[in-house]
Amino acid sequence: MESLSDIIWDVIICGTGLQQSLLALALSRSDKKILHIDPNGYYGSTEAAFFSLQEVKDWAAGVAAATDSSKIFSAATAAFTTKEGEAGLSNPRGYALTLSPQLIHANSTLLSQLVSSRAFRQLEFLAVGSFFVFNPAASTSSITRIPSTREDVFSTTALSARAKRQLMKFLKLVLSHQDESSLPQWQEYGAKPLADFLTQKLSLDRDLITYVIALTLSLDGRISTKDGLQAIHRHLTSMGKLGPGFAAVYPKWGGGSEIAQVGCRASAVGGGTYMLGTGYKKVTKSEVVEGEVADSDRLLEIELTDDTVVKTKMFVRGPETVFPNGTGSDKDTVKMSRLVAVVDAPLTHLFEITMEGAPTPAVAVIALPPGSMKADNSKVESESTYPIYVIVHSSDTGECPTGQSILYLNTVHTLESKSLLEETITSLLVALTPEDGAGAAPRCLYQLYYEQTACTKPEVAEDEHGLVFASTPNSLTFDDEILDSVQQVWQKVMGEAVEAKDVQYMVFTDREGVGEDDDYE
The missing domain is CATH 1.10.405.10 (Guanine Nucleotide Dissociation Inhibitor, domain 1)
Known part of the structure; x- marks a missing residue:
């Protein structure tokens, strides 16, 4: 059996974020020799989902300990929020908190590519239901459903x-x-x-x-x-493209992380080699005898973190910092404050079916306009300058036990944004308390807070070591622009083969053993 060092890899991909994983999916039928590594012990990178509260705690501690100000994530904290500590929480492994709770519109190119590449067979999508607006009031706050169709x-x-x-x-x-x-x-x-x-x-x-x-x-x-x-x-x-009553979907079991894992799985089935917990230390060009080969055709030698040295024709990596190519400025980025909260109530009235024949939604969105929230920070009252969006997930997403919900809060970062998000949790749970007194006010059991900085344009950078994906935008809906970056890198990896008549980007037939009865409707 050949060792990793004996193989001349067509491409080595570092990182299993969504862009790198979609690239792996696109290359999964190419017969290329692919080595896919990730310094993390989990899939997803910036789109990761953590499948236990211990994993959440470990990730937050790692982010908090980092000293590089150019890192994508910062200021992470995770903590129980009730006096009883873990009381009310289920088994710590009964949770899957995601870093990418993005909504995917039904007419997104991403869904079309997941269908044409046959990757959709390994994914389960859930309906995103109603959008609400929070109405602050001196006495009793409330939420109002936004009418967004003719009906x-x-x-x-x-x-x-x-x-x-x-x-x-x-x-x-x-x-x-x-x-x-x-x-x-x-x-x-x-x-x-x-x-x-x-x-x-x-x-x-x-x-x-x-x-x-x-x-x-x-x-x-x-x-x-x-x-x-x-x-x-x-x-x-x-609206109605995939079924009545909803305009967007969400991948069950962890959002973008689930799509990333499906892409990597397809590449592994196609012969790709995977190594989690392995990054790289340095990249150099291989030595060459003068006149034997053009400098541009020299192989790259990559020393992995386990000291293995591998050779490749091309190296593609995901973003490790906000500006992976070392250029850019703050005006090209958006920094978000995010808070993930586990709530001890199902909040079923947010997931009601609004149209006959529609599926039960698993996701709802609550918008808090600028000025909706006020919080005391260092004895100074601050008001929310930017909108705050709360993406609410029911237990149907597989991210929490039955009878609980997950709230994903998002706002543009300011000095007061952490306090404002915490106050939002308090005010929103009061507004979501059943009016008929049939139940107690929902409680927040656990919180994860972090800040995330990302480029506004998902462009591909190129340096002496290879190609680098930009950090994915902080938008709350999936940005189809990142698909252009993935296809651009795919073309470079494929080279002249993209001109072949039988080569189509992200268009594959079913693998042997998959029946037509499972076709997408």
Whole structure:
């Protein structure tokens, strides 16, 4: 049996983040010699899911101990939040907290590629249900469901007849906003904030504007009119594409981590070699006798962390720092504060079916507009400058035991954002307490807080050692732009083979033994 050092690898991939794993999936039928390594002992990198609270604790401790300010993750803490400590929690291995609770719109190119590559057979997707807006009040806060379809608008009792007409007019514009006849209605506001267009051009009231901005899932709430219309268009055109009553889906058992593992599994079935817990120490070009081979064709020699030296034609790695190629500035990044909370209630009223024939949702979204939250920090009261988004997961996601829920809170980082997210948990759980007094107020049992910095554009960098994926954007919905980066790297690895008639990117037939009865509907 050949040792790793005896093989000339076509490509060595470092990191099992979503981009590297999708690359592995794309190469899984290429007959390339692939070595896939990861310094972590788990799959997923920045999209990882941790399958016990001990794993969460260990990860947070590792992040907190890091001293490099250019790292993607920082300021991580994990702790029990009740006086009884672990009381109320299930077996610590009954949880799967993910770093990537991103929603995937039904018309996302990612889903199309998972279908055409046959990887969808190993994934289970759950429906993302209603979007809500948090309404702060001096006495009792509450949440209101956002109507986002024609049927919703007609049936809701939260809007006046005039507001319904205005909202219907806006939704009609969104669906046709790229038509030549519709462009004059909004183009002059294209680069201006969507809120300005809604106020000045359409005369929407404050509540309607809040609903519309919430549907965009804009991180800072200041999305442009052009981008805002496109975001809502994606939401509306995704509605019903995979079934009635929902516009987005979520992968069961850990979000992006689950997709990453499926990609790696496909590569392993295709002959790829996997080594978790193994990174690299240095990369050099192999020595060559002058005149034998062009400098550009020299192999790379990579010394792994276990001291093995391997040779490869190409080296592709994921981001270890915010700017993997050493260039960039803060204006090219977004830093998020994130808080993951385990709650001791099922919150079933957030996951109600809103349309006949629709599946029971496993995910709901609650938006808190800027100014919704106030928190005391060092005896100074601070107000939320940016929206806070709470992605709520039921136990159907497989991420917590039955009877509990997971809340994923997200906001643009500020000095006060940690305090604001903690106050959000307190205020939101009060608002989610059953009005009929049938149950006690939900309690937060466990929290994971961390900060994450990422590039705004998922571009591929190239240096003397190979190709480097940028950190994936911090958006709350999957960004199809990262797929362009993956295909770009795939083309470089494949070389002239991409011109072959029988080579299609991410288009595979079923492997032997898979029946047609399992075909995707």
